[in-house]
Amino acid sequence: MADELHEAFLRLFTRCEPELRAFVRSCLPRLQDVDEVMQEVSLVAWRKFGDLDDRGRFAPWACLIARYEILKYRRAHARNRLLLDESVIEALADEAAAEMPLHQRRLVALESCFEKLPEARRELVLAAYTPGTSQKELARQMGRTEGALYQLLSRIRQELWRCVEHTLAKEAGAS
Amino acid sequence: MTQADLDLLHDFVADRITAEAFPRLESLLRASSDARRALRGLMAVEEGLEEMAAAHLSARYFGTRAGQPQVQDTRPKSALSNLGDGFAAMVGFLLSPAGLRRIGLPLAAVVVGILIVSAAWRGLQSKARPALPPGVLAQIVALSDPVWADEGQPRHEGDRLQMGGLLMLERGLAEIVFACGATVVLEGPAMFEVRDASTGRLDRGRLTATLDRPTAAFAVHTPSAVVTDRGTQFGVDVDATGKTAVRVFQGIVELAVLATLGGAESLQLSAGDAGEVDAAGRIARIDAVAPKKFVMSVPKPVKPPPKPPLPFAWDQTRAVTIYRDSFEGSGPLDGTAATGRGGVGEAKWIAPADGWLLDPETKSLKVTATGAAFLPFRPEPGHLYRLSVTMQVVEGGIGWAALGFSTATNTRLATLDHAWMLQRHEAKAQANLAYKGPQMAGELSRGDRLTGRQTRTVVLDTTGPRWKAFFMVSDEVVGQCVYDQPPADIANVAISVFPNTVALLREFSFQSIHMIR
Numbered sequence: 001m002a003d004e005l006h007e008a009f010l011r012l013f014t015r016c017e018p019e020l021r022a023f024v025r026s027c028l029p030r031l032q033d034v035d036e037v038m039q040e041v042s043l044v045a046w047r048k049f050g051d052l053d054d055r056g057r058f059a060p061w062a063c064l065i066a067r068y069e070i071l072k073y074r075r076a077h078a079r080n081r082l083l084l085d086e087s088v089i090e091a092l093a094d095e096a097a098a099e100m101p102l103h104q105r106r107l108v109a110l111e112s113c114f115e116k117l118p119e120a121r122r123e124l125v126l127a128a129y130t131p132g133t134s135q136k137e138l139a140r141q142m143g144r145t146e147g148a149l150y151q152l153l154s155r156i157r158q159e160l161w162r163c164v165e166h167t168l169a170k171e172a173g174a175s
Numbered sequence: 176m177t178q179a180d181l182d183l184l185h186d187f188v189a190d191r192i193t194a195e196a197f198p199r200l201e202s203l204l205r206a207s208s209d210a211r212r213a214l215r216g217l218m219a220v221e222e223g224l225e226e227m228a229a230a231h232l233s234a235r236y237f238g239t240r241a242g243q244p245q246v247q248d249t250r251p252k253s254a255l256s257n258l259g260d261g262f263a264a265m266v267g268f269l270l271s272p273a274g275l276r277r278i279g280l281p282l283a284a285v286v287v288g289i290l291i292v293s294a295a296w297r298g299l300q301s302k303a304r305p306a307l308p309p310g311v312l313a314q315i316v317a318l319s320d321p322v323w324a325d326e327g328q329p330r331h332e333g334d335r336l337q338m339g340g341l342l343m344l345e346r347g348l349a350e351i352v353f354a355c356g357a358t359v360v361l362e363g364p365a366m367f368e369v370r371d372a373s374t375g376r377l378d379r380g381r382l383t384a385t386l387d388r389p390t391a392a393f394a395v396h397t398p399s400a401v402v403t404d405r406g407t408q409f410g411v412d413v414d415a416t417g418k419t420a421v422r423v424f425q426g427i428v429e430l431a432v433l434a435t436l437g438g439a440e441s442l443q444l445s446a447g448d449a450g451e452v453d454a455a456g457r458i459a460r461i462d463a464v465a466p467k468k469f470v471m472s473v474p475k476p477v478k479p480p481p482k483p484p485l486p487f488a489w490d491q492t493r494a495v496t497i498y499r500d501s502f503e504g505s506g507p508l509d510g511t512a513a514t515g516r517g518g519v520g521e522a523k524w525i526a527p528a529d530g531w532l533l534d535p536e537t538k539s540l541k542v543t544a545t546g547a548a549f550l551p552f553r554p555e556p557g558h559l560y561r562l563s564v565t566m567q568v569v570e571g572g573i574g575w576a577a578l579g580f581s582t583a584t585n586t587r588l589a590t591l592d593h594a595w596m597l598q599r600h601e602a603k604a605q606a607n608l609a610y611k612g613p614q615m616a617g618e619l620s621r622g623d624r625l626t627g628r629q630t631r632t633v634v635l636d637t638t639g640p641r642w643k644a645f646f647m648v649s650d651e652v653v654g655q656c657v658y659d660q661p662p663a664d665i666a667n668v669a670i671s672v673f674p675n676t677v678a679l680l681r682e683f684s685f686q687s688i689h690m691i692r
Contacts, residue, residue: 021222022215022218022219022222025218025221025222026214026215026218029187029188029189029190029218029221030190032638032639032690035488039484039486039488042484043483043484082192082194082197084200084201084204085201085205087205088201088204088205091204091205091208091211092204092211092214092215095208095211095212095215096215099212099215103219106216106219106223107219107223107226110219110220110223110224111223111227114223114224114227125224125227125228126227126228128228129224129225129227129228129229130228130229150189150191153189154182154185154189157185157188157189157217157220157221157224158181158185158217160220160224161213161216161217161220164216164219164220165216
């Protein structure tokens with residue numbers, strides 16, 4: 001029985017974890033903050049999983065837990081960090097919860113947008129995002145300043161964001 | 176939304192926003208739903224690119240894209256996120272670089288552990304057992320607290336049973352699988368014999384038989400009857416007189432009087448029916464077999480609950496060894512470096528000259544004198560440091576050995592300064608204590624049942640503005656603490672031993688992970 005519970009939890013959590021993480025991240029941009037909150041979310045969700053009557057509602061239920069944990073985290077760390085005001089987090093959380101199903105489509109669209117980038121830019125992005133890469137070292141290898149590299153990556157990210165939004169809008173128009 | 180607004184959002188996403196610009200960002204997000212949507216979109220781009228880079232790296236090193244599924248999924252297809260429902264895909268994803276980063280190492284470890292345990296558990300419980308090897312009529316597949324009769328042969332899980340194989344079970348349960356596919360759960364006291372691949376004989380005691388192949392047949396002979404089953408589940412009880420009682424749980428069973436008793440009568444029993452044949456060969460339907468319930472399955476051993484995830488994200492693949500020493504070898508510890516004994520690290524031990532000897536006989540650092548040994552080290556922000564040693568206190572009563580961080584290098588004192596833990600020789604109360612420090616201030620926790628030879632670990636987390644320390648015995652966290660101000664005076668890692676105590680120390684290890692990108 002306990003095994004079934006574990007497995008059911010893991011399947012549900014693993015399935016909605018990307019959306020949940022995106023949800024948390026939309027309120028807390030720092031990876032470390034996200035990791036800490038996600039760890040708490042996973043533990044709280046697991047502890048309370050037995051009380052969840054309708055497993056079909058796992059994602060919104062976990063989202064509620066995440067929202068509470070984000071606010072808790074904010075209260076604990078707001079003195080030391082640049083963390084958004086609670087009212088802003090509430091607004092972001094409301095909309096992010098409603099947008100959770102969109103996350104998958106965003107990632108699919110991002111893949112095709114990424115493929116449209118010139119090869120050199122794709123390589124640059126992959127290099128910049130490879131775990132352990134130092135932006136400073138990458139800039140040095142490219143013969144640019146760190147600031148110039150940041151600006152270039154910023155343009156690429158914004159370009160990708162526009163492409164994704166455009167793709168989603170086109171999909172919405174077509175359906 | 177202006178380009179300046181977008182740049183502001185981007186700076187926030189990239190964690191480059193300044194304190195001066197932050198109020199403007201908050202105003203923008205408070206006022207504009209477009210800005211909030213753009214923020215979510217930019218975050219998704221950021222996360223997606225991280226995933227792609229991790230997948231790309233995985234492809235370079237492992238020849239596959241991280242988390243790439245081999246299963247059908249009705250969701251929109253994305254190599255980034257399409258994980259599917261398959262167990263292998265899930266484990267593969269969790270162990271991939273992207274998976275580890277997404278879900279975090281501690282949770283991934285727990286998740287994978289639970290998945291593997293669950294899968295193994297399901298496998299054990301599956302009714303669709305693999306066929307027995309050719310020539311084997313039956314096999315014992317599970318036992319529960321068995322006590323075997325003196326005159327019988329002790330049996331073990333996995334024993335293969337040939338024709339005439341006898342089980343004389345005084346107490347407990349035994350589960351036997353027959354080559355025909357039948358499963359018998361025997362409940363002691365009972366005497367049961369394997370006759371062939373589809374027949375057993377129950378001379379006394381109780382059994383439950385299950386046959387889930389409708390094309391097969393299985394029979395149980397008793398001193399008074401033959402019970403024949405074709406794809407069903409039933410219980411048989413044979414008492415000391417040889418009377419046979421049968422109860423059918425599922426399907427149909429034929430209960431016949433044994434031919435040697437001169438009878439040719441039989442009863443067809445359906446689910447819920449019961450019947451009996453007495454020692455004289457009289458057959459009848461009955462209401463109930465016995466007050467006691469039949470045992471349908473052998474209970475599986477109770478597994479310990481899964482361990483909670485560690486409260487820090489230790490990823491061994493990213494760990495850098497600062498110092499490692501097996502403590503195998505000979506000579507005094509004072510003045511030695513790990514290099515040359517299979518370890519790394521050039522720092523040399525500052526230790527008492529006597530009584531701190533590397534002992535080839537016990538292959539350990541054998542400490543017979545009070546004091547402490549130090550390795551110079553200064554922690555830096557942004558790291559996880561993991562300090563561990565395998566420790567066994569072999570003499571000393573309330574005396575103890577300890578591990579942790581220190582400021583001074585007084586080799587005569589056993590008390591350390593910061594984030595340290597001790598184990599006493601006596602396995603009574605306070606066998607394990609941890610201290611936040613300084614010295615013995617900030618007593619944290621006890622793990623009094625965690626005695627004997629165990630690996631003690633202290634993890635110092637300097638990644639946040641408030642440093643944390645975690646104390647572990649083997650894999651169990653026994654205490655943790657938070658420092659309001661970083662203990663900036665740490666200058667060593669240390670091990671120590673209390674007066675009149677003898678300790679054996681092995682496998683010293685000190686590692687770090689730089690957590691800030």
